[in-house]
Each structure stands twice: as structure tokens, then as C-alpha cells.
């Protein structure tokens with residue numbers, strides 16, 4: 101009697117990728133990721149995106165130079181799959197906190213064909229590692245709908261930050 105062999109479902113292959121810290125030479129990659137992130141979040145006006153690219157490039161360059169912006173990219177064979185940055189954001193003084201800066205995770209982006217493979221997770225892990233090494237007590241961010249699962253998986257929790265909209269912006273989330 102012929103026995104039917106059960107076909108095993110093929111597990112999708114995780115591409116090998118390495119996450120490295122960026123340098124100023126990588127600025128065009130960071131600008132691309134920033135623009136692509138906003139486009140995915142609903143910003144569609146090319147002129148606005150072009151303008152935002154220039155402003156972000158200037159903003160990021162000066163902060164990278166002063167050591168207030170760090171970035172990481174995930175690469176596979178020289179191809180960039182995704183990345184993200186930590187900005188040391190100025191904050192108001194409060195009791196028990198000597199530093200008036202806090203690390204803030206921003207510009208998280210994974211190229212569409214590389215999503216769901218752990219690329220963003222790899223970047224988040226590097227960012228957390230950097231914060232621990234530099235003795236920061238927390239890492240903050242504003243999560244897009246797509247990003248929420250990634251952050252929850254890495255122990256991020258919702259906070260009590262609030263806002264009152266004065267004017268609705270198209271890309272607001």
C-alpha cells in the first residue's frame with residue numbers, strides 16, 4: 101500500500117544580514133529611509149517630500165557630527181535592507197535626572213521586500229544595546245501602526261503622553 105508522504109511546509113528563508121552603525125557617508129541612505137518612511141505613512145506630495153529631504157539631511161548631518169544622532173543599517177551583501185536612528189533629544193529638567201537629553205528612536209524603515217524578516221528588530225536591538233552601554237535609563241519613540249508590533253515585541257510600553265490637536269495634518273497618526 102502506497103503511503104502518502106506529508107509535505108512539510110517550507111519555512112521562509114531568513115536572509116543573513118548584518119546591522120552596522122552608519123557614518124556621515126551613509127547620509128543619503130538615511131535621507132532615503134526617512135522619505136520612504138513618511139511616504140508609507142501617507143505623505144505623498146513630491147514637493148513636500150523633496151523639501152523635507154533637504155531639511156532632514158541638514159538636521160541629521162549636524163547632529164551626527166556632534167554625536168547627537170546615531171544610525172544603524174541592516175545589510176545583506178552590500179544591499180541595504182532597512183535602518184533606524186537614535187537622536188539624543190533635549191528635554192526639560194526634572195528631579196532625579198541629571199541629563200537633559202533622552203534617546204529617541206526615529207526613522208525606522210525596512211524596504212518592502214525585506215519586511216517581516218527581523219530587519220527592524222535587528223536595528224531596535226542595536227539601539228537598545230547602545231542605550232544600555234551609554235547608561236541611559238529609557239528609549240522613547242512614537243510608533244506608527246506598522247511599527248507597533250515590532251516595539252511591543254521588544255518590551256516597549258505605551259506611556260501617558262497626550263496631545264490636543266490644534267489643526268489636523270494629513271500625515272498625523
Ligand SMILES: CC(C)(COP(=O)(O)OP(=O)(O)OC[C@H]1O[C@@H](n2cnc3c(N)ncnc32)[C@H](O)[C@@H]1OP(=O)(O)O)[C@@H](O)C(=O)NCCC(=O)NCCS
Nearest residue numbers: 140208209210215216217218219220221244246247249250
Ligand atoms: C515597521 C517596519 C519598520 C517593520 O520592519 P520589519 O523589518 O518588517 O520588522 P521585523 O521583521 O523586525 O518584525 C518584528 C515583528 O513585527 C511584526 N511584523 C513585522 N512585519 C509584519 C507584517 N508584515 N505583518 C504582521 N506582523 C509583522 C511581527 O510581530 C514581527 O515579529 P516576529 O518576527 O516574531 O513575527 C516596516 O514595516 C516599515 O518600514 N514600515 C513603514 C514605515 C514605518 O511604519 N516605520 C516605523 C515608524 S515608527
